[in-house]
Amino acid sequence: MKEIATYVERTFESVPDSQRKSEIMQEIIERLEDSAGKLEQDGKAREDAINKAIVDFGNLDEILQELRGQETGKGKALSSLWFAVIGSLLVIALTVFINLYYSPGVVWFLYPTFAVIWWPLCIFFFGKWRKGR
Amino acid sequence: MVSSDLLRGHLETILLRLIGETDRYGYELFSEIDGRAGGRLVVKEATLYAVLQRLERQGYITSYQGDVSGGSKRRYYHMTPLGKANLEQGIREWHEAQEIINIFLRGNIQ
Numbered sequence: 001m002k003e004i005a006t007y008v009e010r011t012f013e014s015v016p017d018s019q020r021k022s023e024i025m026q027e028i029i030e031r032l033e034d035s036a037g038k039l040e041q042d043g044k045a046r047e048d049a050i051n052k053a054i055v056d057f058g059n060l061d062e063i064l065q066e067l068r069g070q071e072t073g074k075g076k077a078l079s080s081l082w083f084a085v086i087g088s089l090l091v092i093a094l095t096v097f098i099n100l101y102y103s104p105g106v107v108w109f110l111y112p113t114f115a116v117i118w119w120p121l122c123i124f125f126f127g128k129w130r131k132g133r
Numbered sequence: 134m135v136s137s138d139l140l141r142g143h144l145e146t147i148l149l150r151l152i153g154e155t156d157r158y159g160y161e162l163f164s165e166i167d168g169r170a171g172g173r174l175v176v177k178e179a180t181l182y183a184v185l186q187r188l189e190r191q192g193y194i195t196s197y198q199g200d201v202s203g204g205s206k207r208r209y210y211h212m213t214p215l216g217k218a219n220l221e222q223g224i225r226e227w228h229e230a231q232e233i234i235n236i237f238l239r240g241n242i243q
């Protein structure tokens with residue numbers, strides 16, 4: 001049944017291609033065709049049978065999320081936090097060095113430190129806020 | 134018919150149990166749940182496949198392509214030792230939850 005394959009393909013469009021994705025799509029298409037076929041045998045009109053099969057199967061969003069969760073999600077958020085922490089520490093270390101080397105009499109490195117500290121803080125609290133939702 | 138919210142948290146454990154008995158494929162799990170619960174536990178197939186994906190990603194089950202039957206290849210799921218440990222923990226947690234809830238909800242209402 002062409003309509004079912006089209007429906008599943010359109011739903012999975014946003015997920016990047018992978019072996020796993022095509023396997024799961026294939027399995028879902030087969031299941032949907034199977035139950036639509038049974039409904040048609042029971043005397044339902046073709047279109048009704050397809051619609052009912054799709055509704056009965058349930059919302060595919062959960063499966064999409066699982067497939068997407070494999071590449072993105074937690075790991076990515078954590079690595080951008082580490083990048084921010086290490087990056088800001090390097091910048092702070094550099095300003096401390098310049099401060100002590102060229103003008104040891106004036107403690108000015110605190111000002112750029114305050115500025116650059118916003119970087120990891122933003123990432124951290126944005127991640128926290130997104131997790132909370 | 135029990136609301137799915139109450140049972141949702143235990144769906145992973147239920148699936149691990151069924152896969153632990155013998156290797157099973159997606160629709161087999163669906164009909165097994167329906168049959169054993171006598172239709173009282175309603176799980177959408179989409180939810181089932183999502184949970185299977187999650188279990189596989191967490192390393193609790195592995196899957197392999199089974200023999201061709203009726204024109205289509207079936208994907209069978211097999212429980213790993215890690216999955217077995219998780220199943221045992223899930224069963225323990227369920228017993229404990231039961232005891233705790235019983236403390237409050239058992240007996241007649243005054």
